[in-house]
Amino acid sequence: MADFQPLPASQLADQYDVIVIGSGATGLTAAIQARELGLEVVVLEKESQLGGNTNRASSGMNAAETNVQLKHGVIDNVADFFHETYQDGGRLNDKDLLGYFVYHTAPALDWLADHGIPLTDLTITGGMSRKRTHRPASLAPIGSFLIQRLLHVVREAEIPVFAPVKVTELLKDASGAISGVKVVAAGTERRVTAKAVILATGGFGASKEYISRFRPDLANYKTTNQPGATGDGLQLAEAVGAELMQMDLIQIHPTVQQDHPHVYLIGEAVRGEGAILVNDQGQRFVNELATRKIVSNAITALPAHSAYLILDQGIRDHVKALEFYDQVGLVVHGATLAELAAKLQIDPGNLQATVTEWNAAVQAHHDEAFHRTTGMERGIEQPGFFAIHVAPAIHYTMGGIHITPKTQVLDGNGQVIPGLFAAGEVAGGLHGNNRVGGNSIAETVVFGRQAGQQVTLYLRSLK
The missing domain is CATH 3.90.700.10 (Succinate dehydrogenase/fumarate reductase flavoprotein, catalytic domain)
Incomplete structure (x- = not known):
């Protein structure tokens, strides 16, 4: 990561197919997947350092029924993974999101391996009955390992990444579909148009404002989050009518x-x-x-x-x-x-x-x-x-933007906001009232890939 340099703001184009906001594992995965499906994609990051909260993840990535597990003699069952996560989440998890998640963890692990990011060692985290937490063979902390290697793939795919660039507003066209963003880059406000936007901005664990608003009892707690985890994606989404859900569920x-x-x-x-x-x-x-x-x-x-x-x-x-x-x-x-x-x-x-x-x-x-x-x-x-x-x-904010299993953002009437997608910690519903260790990294890859695929289908539907 130290040798990956974001591009200067002067090179930011006026138009892309897709804008990804956030450079954690969700955003990078979404950008890679969309790029490999033929889209012109850009990643915008408000902080100077790339990687977001992913950099701080240490344990691993949960997945069930993997070949890695079998090589370690672990016989697993995706249905068990579902039921244990549902139970651990106080049975408040969105079942549709959870179902998509557990059945796509093994393919997500394979996708990482196909991109030169093998996770071949196993450990276990709280609330799980068997070893599902995949990690590097070196036993290195998963977060920085993942970001460094995803950035290598981003470089190889020639995906432009800009930082620090702060997105201040989502733009809509006359039909109500998302049409781009307003940004502040190098002290100058600009508009960048796009056919779709993926919010991958992480949670709000470092936002005194959101914590005080939804959980005043936690206002004086310290946080494990990086300073940029201030709920920017929630603010952007709320401003265009998106619904927030389970915002009081903070881990x-x-x-x-x-x-x-x-x-x-x-x-x-x-x-x-x-x-x-x-x-x-x-x-x-x-x-x-x-x-x-x-x-x-x-x-x-x-x-x-x-x-x-x-x-x-x-x-x-x-x-x-x-x-x-x-x-x-x-x-x-x-x-x-x-x-x-x-x-x-x-x-x-x-x-x-x-x-x-x-x-x-x-x-x-x-x-x-x-x-x-x-x-x-x-x-x-x-x-x-x-x-x-x-x-x-x-540590983690389980609540966030209300999405479908296709990562489409919903408004207060349950209607899809055309052209707006969200994945990772910025989205709510997957974890219920308790996020299981190892599920957040899995979520970044599973739903990052899903966002990249669904945004591609959306753009194809516009032609």
């Missing part, structure tokens, strides 16, 4: 390091590979791989409103992101559990007893205390020992 991520000026999300893969959570007494208090909503509520209910992730070298070897967490000073080290406990100011006897009990549960594959059934492939017994202090923070 709090349970394991976020907040002791530094920069907030760091500690990915679910850490728990998926065997880490446990303890309170300031050194005791477990929750099934660490329950849904994010349950784990976050359990941490918030503690007197300290925070907890510690506890792991060993064996777990660390399976989560490369821990090298980064350590490099930026988030990881507490101990040669022994007693030394680690002393550094955390936790009773060493309690911590040792907790870990001993957990290791026995792993051996027996039976967690009598909290009924955890996944992420139990290894105990916590290989020196050294490590801890990360975590607390919940705003």
Whole structure:
């Protein structure tokens, strides 16, 4: 990504077939798919850095019934993926969106592999019954890996990307169809016409305005989101009559390091590979791989409103992101559990007893205390020992623009707004009241591809 340079605003043309707003994985995927289907497409990004919130994703991409799973001996079922996601989302998920999603995750994984982006390792996230979370063989965090390689494909396909360019308004023609955008580029306002626009602007997790409007109880929470996640796509869509849905459904991520000026999300893969959570007494208090909503509520209910992730070298070897967490000073080290406990100011006897009990549960594959059934492939017994202090923070906004499974944007009467498409976190309905770890990256590719395909069909229908 460091060697990918957006084009200067002076090269922005007056007209394209399709304008994609946002350069995260959804926007880049949509642009690649549309370009490969013969459209002249442009990507506009308001921030100087490309990649949006995708850059911060760490765990992986969920998919079911994949060849990768079979190579790892995992036999899966798309129907199970659907039902578990529906259950985890409080049964508030849009069933049509969810159905399209789960049945297109395996093809999306194949599409990435066809573009030189293989995800051949597996882990597990909360709320899932088996390993569906695909990640790079290097175990690198999924987000930056995906963005770097999608940008390589974008370069090869000669798709123009402009940043920073802020879209300030969606334009309509006399029939009510979207006909382009107003932008501010290099300090100058311009109009760029297009036959269709794809909104891939991400969520509103960094918008104090939207958070205060829809969830005032979360107004003082920190966020894992990048600063640009301010709901711009929602504002643009609302202004042309789009309906917003489930805007009060905001996900709090349970394991976020907040002791530094920069907030760091500690990915679910850490728990998926065997880490446990303890309170300031050194005791477990929750099934660490329950849904994010349950784990976050359990941490918030503690007197300290925070907890510690506890792991060993064996777990660390399976989560490369821990090298980064350590490099930026988030990881507490101990040669022994007693030394680690002393550094955390936790009773060493309690911590040792907790870990001993957990290791026995792993051996027996039976967690009598909290009924955890996944992420139990290894105990916590290989020196050294490590801890990360975590607390919940705003992570993901499940609500957003009301769309069809074809990514068409709907107005308040349930009518399609011609020429306007939306995909990724800017759209609402897929996740219900709890987004499962690994489903957001899957959503970017599944619905990014869908947007690229559907915008192509729409343009063909105009001829």
